[in-house]
Amino acid sequence: MTAFLAGLVFSSFAVFIAEMGDKTQLVAMSLASRYRALTVILGITAATAVVHIASVVIAEVLGAALPTDWITLVAGVAFLFFGAWTLRGDEMTDKDEERAASRRIRSVFITVFTVFLIAELGDKTMLTTIAIGTQYDWLPVxxxxxxxxxxADAIAIAIGAVLGKKLPENAIRIGAAALFFLAGAVMVGQGALMLLG
Known part of the structure; x- marks a missing residue:
């Protein structure tokens, strides 16, 4: 597997898992209940692309400034933290619902883009992208x-529309946390071996 393909697959999978049950996924469901699903997907895609380009730029700067062994170790610890964060859960509060509903900008696309961009800043998926970006080239990440x-958001929107209820959050949260713990343990082990070797 090429380095490009490895970065593409790993980042897709990790962020997909990180988004399951996350607050921004709930924001996507909420927006889809108000607006056309296609407009919501397009707005989410644009907002995500903007946030994640910033994330990989941050990762490139960190990658150039810090030694690889320490980056691997810190990224592994970050993944363990993301596992704990995922296990704890992330819910959309009434205040978040009100904020999403009150964002009435002229264009629905701009509304979705703005709401999702704000919700995604500093979120687990942004931090996950930064951690992965220190390990792989920026473009595939x-x-x-x-x-x-x-x-992940498209699946949530579709299932929410068809079933009229949320995804089974507990099972998804526990499964996602387990995957983060596994990836984190492997990365911590790799970083420790590089530091000791």
Whole structure:
């Protein structure tokens, strides 16, 4: 597997898992209940692309400034943290609902873009993208993380529309946390071996 393909696949999968049950996924469901699903997907895609390009730029700067062994170790610890964050859960509060509903800008696309961009800043998926971006080249991570995020939100929107209820949050949260813990443990192990070797 080429380095490009590895970065693309890993970032897509990791961000897809990180988005499951996340607050921004709930924001996507809320927006889809008010606006056309296609407009919501397009707005989410644009907002995600903007946030994740910023994330990979941050990762490139960190990658150039810090030694690889330390980056791997810190990224592994970050993944363990993301696992705990995922296990704890992330819910959309009434205040978040009100904010999403009150964002009445002239264009629905701009409304969705703005709401999702604000919700995504500093979110788990943004931080996950930064952590992965320190391990792989920026382009596959940017494409993969954006695709993984949009795929997770598209599934949530579709299932929410068909079933009229949320995804089984507990099972998804526990499964996603386990995957983060596994990836984090592997990365911590790799970083420790590089530091000791």
């Amino acid at each position: 940017w494409i993969g993380s954006t695709a993984g995020m949009v795929a």
